[in-house]
Amino acid sequence: MSADSAVDVVIIGGGPAGLTLAHELATTHDLSVVVYDREQQAGGIPRHSKHLGYGVRDLHLIFSGPAYAERLVNRAVKAGVVVHTGSSVTQVTSVEGTHEIRGVDGNGTFHMTATAVVLATGVRERPRTARVIPGSRVQGVYTTGELQQSVFIHHQSIGQRAVVLGAEHVSYSAVMTLAHAGVKTAALITPWRKHQTWRIAHLFARLRYRFTVKTNAYITDIIGSDRVTAVEVTYRNGQKELVACDVVVCSGDWIADHELAMRMGVEMSKESTGPAVDTAARTSRAGVFAIGNLVHPAIPADAVALNARAIADGVAHYVGYGKWGTGIDVAVSDPFSYVWPQRVVPNEMPANNRFILWAQDFARASQVVVRQGDRELARATVKPDGVIPARHLWIDGTWVTQVDPAGPRITISLLPSY
Numbered sequence: 001m002s003a004d005s006a007v008d009v010v011i012i013g014g015g016p017a018g019l020t021l022a023h024e025l026a027t028t029h030d031l032s033v034v035v036y037d038r039e040q041q042a043g044g045i046p047r048h049s050k051h052l053g054y055g056v057r058d059l060h061l062i063f064s065g066p067a068y069a070e071r072l073v074n075r076a077v078k079a080g081v082v083v084h085t086g087s088s089v090t091q092v093t094s095v096e097g098t099h100e101i102r103g104v105d106g107n108g109t110f111h112m113t114a115t116a117v118v119l120a121t122g123v124r125e126r127p128r129t130a131r132v133i134p135g136s137r138v139q140g141v142y143t144t145g146e147l148q149q150s151v152f153i154h155h156q157s158i159g160q161r162a163v164v165l166g167a168e169h170v171s172y173s174a175v176m177t178l179a180h181a182g183v184k185t186a187a188l189i190t191p192w193r194k195h196q197t198w199r200i201a202h203l204f205a206r207l208r209y210r211f212t213v214k215t216n217a218y219i220t221d222i223i224g225s226d227r228v229t230a231v232e233v234t235y236r237n238g239q240k241e242l243v244a245c246d247v248v249v250c251s252g253d254w255i256a257d258h259e260l261a262m263r264m265g266v267e268m269s270k271e272s273t274g275p276a277v278d279t280a281a282r283t284s285r286a287g288v289f290a291i292g293n294l295v296h297p298a299i300p301a302d303a304v305a306l307n308a309r310a311i312a313d314g315v316a317h318y319v320g321y322g323k324w325g326t327g328i329d330v331a332v333s334d335p336f337s338y339v340w341p342q343r344v345v346p347n348e349m350p351a352n353n354r355f356i357l358w359a360q361d362f363a364r365a366s367q368v369v370v371r372q373g374d375r376e377l378a379r380a381t382v383k384p385d386g387v388i389p390a391r392h393l394w395i396d397g398t399w400v401t402q403v404d405p406a407g408p409r410i411t412i413s414l415l416p417s418y
């Protein structure tokens with residue numbers, strides 16, 4: 001594509017969110033769409049997540065990660081979407097309703113203009129340095145994403161015995177990847193009082209892979225000269241133990257891939273670490289939308305895809321009419337840490353009629369209450385597992401029809417359970 005080309009929509013990030021939205025915009029709305037992805041192959045995280053389990057809710061089939069990624073790319077390209085790989089977008093500027101997208105690819109720099117821009121740059125796990133884990137700077141320390149790339153893309157030898165920091169869904173995915181690479185997982189280490197995955201997944205993994213879960217525990221030292229040889233684990237009660245290992249995987253603890261959004265000056269949600277968005281995925285900047293795990297870390301790929309598909313009408317409407325709404329803020333209180341979306345446009349349903357909540361602590365099964373000022377808008381019962389940190393919770397969003405456009409902000413809280 002030559003410099004100075006113009007299209008209806010540019011999507012930055014060719015993962016499940018970006019590719020699904022691109023396909024929907026090209027097929028249902030007949031818009032011209034360009035997707036940029038900085039990797040040599042589009043498809044996002046699923047490209048290197050080789051286990052089965054992708055695509056159930058969006059494509060109604062069970063795929064491995066790479067097969068799912070390939071299907072999404074092929075489907076978008078067949079629909080007329082132009083997918084540029086090896087192309088990193090470095091800046092988006094906006095002048096009078098037109099956005100200029102600039103970046104770097106194998107040929108140097110590129111430049112494109114678009115009526116609407118969609119940020120779909122995803123999420124990543126905080127590496128060891130960002131978690132401030134003390135100890136030697138040694139080889140053998142990965143995030144789950146890095147581990148999966150090393151195993152499934154670069155076919156590297158990983159080691160023999162691992163500890164995984166974290167006990168949430170993705171930590172169990174790390175255990176499977178380690179097993180695939182011939183590495184025994186010795187332990188999952190979590191600061192929480194119990195694991196955060198489904199009970200059945202936990203039981204199955206414990207039986208199959210024979211690891212222990214060390215709860216109320218922290219890694220307080222990574223020991224080794226060139227390569228990790230052990231970690232020091234410190235429990236909340238002060239007790240310490242050494243666990244021998246030559247691999248450490250830092251799993252979960254997500255941070256949005258938000259550098260581009262920040263550089264653009266889009267208003268951010270401090271809690272989610274991604275752009276703050278309203279019910280139609282609009283950011284604070286007219287014509288710029290944000291979707292996928294960039295704004296709701298980190299939910300399954302098929303749910304991401306469905307949420308992305310659901311905002312296509314809003315993007316197409318903006319391209320056609322240029323209208324930009326302003327919403328009413330939604331705030332949460334303990335144990336919730338944040339909600340997606342963070343703003344409500346009255347009578348405009350969020351994607352798939354749902355709000356997503358994240359919590360910073362466990363809480364027993366109870367009821368979630370939505371209020372606008374003193375007025376109660378809705379109540380939802382939390383599932384039997386209760387509220388679990390790092391595990392998202394869906395609540396029905398039909399209450400947006402009762403929001404008073406002139407009213408105060410909306411609050412979401414949990415009733416105490418007795």
Ligand SMILES: Cc1cc2nc3c(=O)[nH]c(=O)nc-3n(C[C@H](O)[C@H](O)[C@H](O)COP(=O)(O)OP(=O)(O)OC[C@H]3O[C@@H](n4cnc5c(N)ncnc54)[C@H](O)[C@@H]3O)c2cc1C
Pocket residue numbers: 012013014015016017018036037038039042043044045046049051052053054055087088089090120121122123144145148170173257260291292293294298299300301302304
């Ligand atoms: C280890 C692991 C295992 C998982 N296992 C499962 C599973 O079994 N089942 C399941 O359903 N889900 C699973 N998930 C979750 C799933 O992968 C995500 O929900 C999904 O990939 C999110 O899609 P996305 O499009 O929002 O982001 P991503 O898939 O992260 O895609 C974002 C894309 O944006 C690109 N990008 C970023 N910045 C730029 C830029 N400046 N310019 C150009 N391109 C850019 C990146 O290269 C990337 O391709 C797993 C996630 C992880 C990390």
